[in-house]
Amino acid sequence: MIQRVRGFQDLDGVAAAAASYIENLAARVARLYNFGEIRLPIVERVELYQRSTGETSDIVEKQMYVFPEGEQSEQLIALRPEGTPGVVRAYLEAGLDRSNPEQRFFYSGPMFRRERPQKGRYRQFHQFGVEVFGRSDAVCDAELLVMIDDIARFLNLDVTMEVNSLGCAECRPAYRAALVEWGRAHLNELCEDCHNRIDRNPLRLLDCKIDVALTKQAPGSLDFLCEACRAHFAMVQRLLKATSIEFVINPRLVRGLDYYTRTAFEVLSGDVGSQSAVIAGGRYDGLVEALGGARVPGIGFAIGIERLVLAYERTLAAPSSARLHDKAHDPDAVGAVAGTKDANGSRRVDAVVASLGDAAIERAFVVAHELRVPGGKAVELASPERKLKAALARANKIGARYAVIIGDTELTRGVVQLKDLKAGTQREVATADLIDEMGATT
Numbered sequence: 001m002i003q004r005v006r007g008f009q010d011l012d013g014v015a016a017a018a019a020s021y022i023e024n025l026a027a028r029v030a031r032l033y034n035f036g037e038i039r040l041p042i043v044e045r046v047e048l049y050q051r052s053t054g055e056t057s058d059i060v061e062k063q064m065y066v067f068p069e070g071e072q073s074e075q076l077i078a079l080r081p082e083g084t085p086g087v088v089r090a091y092l093e094a095g096l097d098r099s100n101p102e103q104r105f106f107y108s109g110p111m112f113r114r115e116r117p118q119k120g121r122y123r124q125f126h127q128f129g130v131e132v133f134g135r136s137d138a139v140c141d142a143e144l145l146v147m148i149d150d151i152a153r154f155l156n157l158d159v160t161m162e163v164n165s166l167g168c169a170e171c172r173p174a175y176r177a178a179l180v181e182w183g184r185a186h187l188n189e190l191c192e193d194c195h196n197r198i199d200r201n202p203l204r205l206l207d208c209k210i211d212v213a214l215t216k217q218a219p220g221s222l223d224f225l226c227e228a229c230r231a232h233f234a235m236v237q238r239l240l241k242a243t244s245i246e247f248v249i250n251p252r253l254v255r256g257l258d259y260y261t262r263t264a265f266e267v268l269s270g271d272v273g274s275q276s277a278v279i280a281g282g283r284y285d286g287l288v289e290a291l292g293g294a295r296v297p298g299i300g301f302a303i304g305i306e307r308l309v310l311a312y313e314r315t316l317a318a319p320s321s322a323r324l325h326d327k328a329h330d331p332d333a334v335g336a337v338a339g340t341k342d343a344n345g346s347r348r349v350d351a352v353v354a355s356l357g358d359a360a361i362e363r364a365f366v367v368a369h370e371l372r373v374p375g376g377k378a379v380e381l382a383s384p385e386r387k388l389k390a391a392l393a394r395a396n397k398i399g400a401r402y403a404v405i406i407g408d409t410e411l412t413r414g415v416v417q418l419k420d421l422k423a424g425t426q427r428e429v430a431t432a433d434l435i436d437e438m439g440a441t442t
């Protein structure tokens with residue numbers, strides 16, 4: 001009998017249904033956040049991963065499935081171990097970094113890593129991921145975390161969100177140096193892998209699985225942030241608090257991929273064995289440039305579908321909670337037609353929400369979230385770093401029907417300005433009436 005290859009799985013029955021259900025739900029939620037789908041090849045050049053995921057990452061060092069492109073070819077290609085580098089490659093190949101840098105993509109499909117298989121860790125697994133390009137503001141970081149929270153809530157998951165800031169090109173070297181110093185002082189207590197990591201990739205010392213208690217005494221990244229990174233991270237927290245998202249700050253959270261800057265995060269579940277991260281991601285402000293593009297910031301995350309299925313099994317097992325195809329948890333009920341195409345084939349966006357002045361940023365953030373869930377509207381939040389004119393230009397460019405504008409005066413009076421971009425009219429409406437004023441989505 002021919003058996004399946006080790007680390008590769010067959011998925012059927014409830015597990016297959018749960019995987020489709022989660023992918024479908026995530027796509028629906030992504031459309032509420034104005035992400036559009038991108039479908040990419042499963043193979044890319046090895047060099048792409050060397051220059052992005054990182055030469056010193058475990059993935060590139062030992063986990064990729066690599067083979068020559070053809071019998072005559074010297075070129076090496078790899079089964080993709082993750083989605084982010086391919087999305088950046090496609091973005092650059094389309095010239096978007098220069099022609100139209102602000103983009104939002106989602107993707108899903110199989111990824112391949114030759115890791116040691118165990119519960120929650122497979123050699124072929126599936127990710128659903130999103131990537132935002134052209135946004136450096138903290139609103140965007142917080143928005144992705146709220147989006148993750150939406151998905152976790154729809155699935156009734158019991159998870160913990162851990163958040164950190166890894167700093168930038170300016171402040172990271174000092175943190176790196178502190179870790180090297182700490183690593184040298186504790187050399188005898190660290191594992192063999194860590195001996196190699198000290199000089200090559202000292203941030204990974206914090207991933208030492210041998211002595212977890214020891215790594216808790218290592219320096220944390222937050223003590224080394226420069227003023228700009230500190231302010232950025234403070235704003236992320238401020239917005240998460242405004243939406244009552246539960247999160248934990250973990251100053252020793254590092255990622256196994258090299259491209260991250262500033263905000264990094266992991267969503268952990270107790271239901272997937274020792275492989276506890278079910279969703280992970282962060283900001284990568286230098287990656288587009290490192291791959292030969294313009295200086296365009298980026299941020300994204302990926303859901304591990306198999307791990308989320310394991311976590312979701314608890315929801316399914318609980319007698320009182322949601323079951324597959326339950327009406328209340330039907331992904332079709334999430335934003336009924338949000339993200340469907342209009343007659344021209346372009347994406348449907350209901351509104352761009354823009355804030356004027358520092359005080360209104362949180363209100364705009366909360367209003368945008370309420371429009372999406374439970375409102376079912378597809379909404380993009382404008383960057384507070386840009387002028388209103390730029391927000392309106394963006395709204396027109398992406399074909400938004402409305403612009404919702406909130407400034408100081410609106411803030412104190414509990415109203416917003418609702419600009420109908422199709423009719424060219426503007427009126428003031430009470431925040432509480434906004435969803436009704438915008439009309440039904442169906």
Ligand code: HAM
Pocket residue numbers: 081082083084113115120121122123124125126127129130131256257277278279280281282283299300301302303304305306307
């Ligand atoms: P990552 O942390 O390597 O990040 O993977 C994201 C998620 O994929 C993990 O949290 C986990 O749920 C799942 N995963 C990873 N490896 C395996 C495996 N061997 N078996 C099962 N599930 C696995 C990335 O891949 C980044 N590209 C995420 C990102 C997107 N960052 C910015 N944008």
